[in-house]
Amino acid sequence: MRYDGKVAIVTGAGSGIGRATALALAAEGGSVAVADLDGARARAVAAEIGRAGGRAHPIEVDVTQTSSVKTMVATVLKESGRVDVLVSNAGWDRIVPFLETDEQLWNKVIAVNYWGHLACLHAVLPSMVERGEGRVVIVASDAGRVGSSGEAVYSGAKGAAIAFMKAAAREVARRGVTVNCVAPGLTDTAMLAGVREGHERLFDSITRAIPLGRVGAPEEVASAILYLASTEACYITGQTLSVDGGLTML
């Protein structure tokens, strides 16, 4: 199996794309740290993996808090000795026209969707660089590539994550570590249900514009993440792969 003996951390793994990624990594033999702000959800996903015969342990983490992220990484390093794969996936959003947003929303959106990646990569990369190998996949968004109405601050944070990914990829490339982004389009998760509420007509019209004619499943994003985190993708770094049914063709 592709991930036999590999140790992975997936943030935001209690739900949606992160959960699907954790399940897929474990199904392919990986040992997965199921990390989420919601400890109960992390425990439920880790238990689900265990029932399926996989290896996982739950970790409660807030990616916006450096100390919490450092503790998460130290725990995995202590228990498993290394981190082969980091999937920095945790994210959060609300649909609000930019002129109706306030600083409180800016701070939360930027903290989860940009700052969280800085904290996670800063904590994980040193051990990967030291070992001379590692795979990092950041879950960004098509909003960060083309912009999205009602998601101006989120789009900016996701765009920052993509630019950060490229610079980080350059800095660690000679140390055997790759860093890439997956940019989902509309994906059927709790986050999509939350942002869609009250904006059904907008989301229905975007769905009609998707060339493949439907929103994506979390598992379809997970399979792109697993590819970029695998040894098959060893010559790919600094790239952003949209998984969006063809909505944005860049």
Ligand SMILES: NC(=O)c1ccc[n+]([C@@H]2O[C@H](COP(=O)([O-])OP(=O)(O)OC[C@H]3O[C@@H](n4cnc5c(N)ncnc54)[C@H](O)[C@@H]3O)[C@@H](O)[C@H]2O)c1
């Ligand atoms: N669903 C979509 O349509 C869509 C589209 C583009 C990008 N994305 C991105 O995909 C990623 C996963 O989103 P999803 O749709 O699976 O959402 P989701 O809401 O189903 O899951 C997100 C998970 O992240 C966790 N989380 C939130 N804040 C956190 C924090 N501070 N620390 C740790 N964990 C935290 C939540 O508890 C939740 O379990 C996000 O980065 C999101 O921006 C989603």
